[in-house]
């Protein structure tokens with residue numbers, strides 16, 4: 001191994017990943033978490049919070065395309081979007097690509113994440129913070145969804161893992177608040193961990209969400225730096241039909257958008273709802 005500085009992630013004690021640090025761009029404790037942004041020869045710039053990788057320049061497109069486009073194309077007429085978390089700006093960039101969207105609110109607990117990701121991860125937000133439809137709220141997401149009078153068509157919980165400030169975004173209080181501020185035919189999606197290693201997270205979210213939503217399930221994608229297999233995204237709505245579109249429906253909506261993505265396409269949209277049997281068995285316990 002070269003004499004380069006090595007950064008180790010051990011989200012799962014005893015099994016982790018490492019990155020050699022070519023250059024540290026920023027490393028400090030914010031009011032809420034330890035924030036580091038560094039350069040790596042393979043994955044580009046990497047941002048981690050409290051020792052857990054949040055995003056890398058090389059593979060962020062998979063995660064952000066899957067969490068933004070699946071609910072918005074499934075909804076079909078989404079005009080008002082709420083992003084919880086999302087401080088690196090990648091989710092906002094993908095949501096802004098939808099011309100039919102008229103209003104975007106992002107509720108991020110840590111202003112420093114927004115500030116330093118704008119500076120050191122400029123390709124994530126790619127100018128979307130200047131979008132006139134955008135509104136930033138610095139607040140704990142659970143407080144916002146339980147207090148706001150605003151209503152939304154899609155809520156995207158682009159949160160950290162359920163440790164530290166992210167813990168509140170995996171609670172019944174948060175899920176109930178999201179159900180409260182969704183419009184009719186609204187859709188909630190959330191980052192819900194790598195189910196092979198964090199299966200309990202998926203089971204717990206599924207059980208809690210089922211108390212407030214008619215239709216609860218997951219969809220999935222493999223994102224290299226969320227190591228350990230496929231990442232599961234929680235899905236919840238009051239209308240099961242929103243999860244069971246025909247391929248032709250999604251194809252016509254995608255074509256009409258004029259978008260070309262690097263990971264997302266209509267076949268991936270439908271196929272991502274197919275879940276491994278071990279997860280299906282765990283969810284049906």
Ligand code: SAM
Nearest residue numbers: 085086087108109110113140141159160165166
């Ligand atoms: N892609 C990442 C993942 O899958 O783990 C998430 C990226 S994004 C950086 C996560 C954001 O959630 C961070 O900016 C963090 O500050 C924010 N966050 C954590 N807890 C929060 C809370 N309770 N309310 C609002 N934002 C929160």
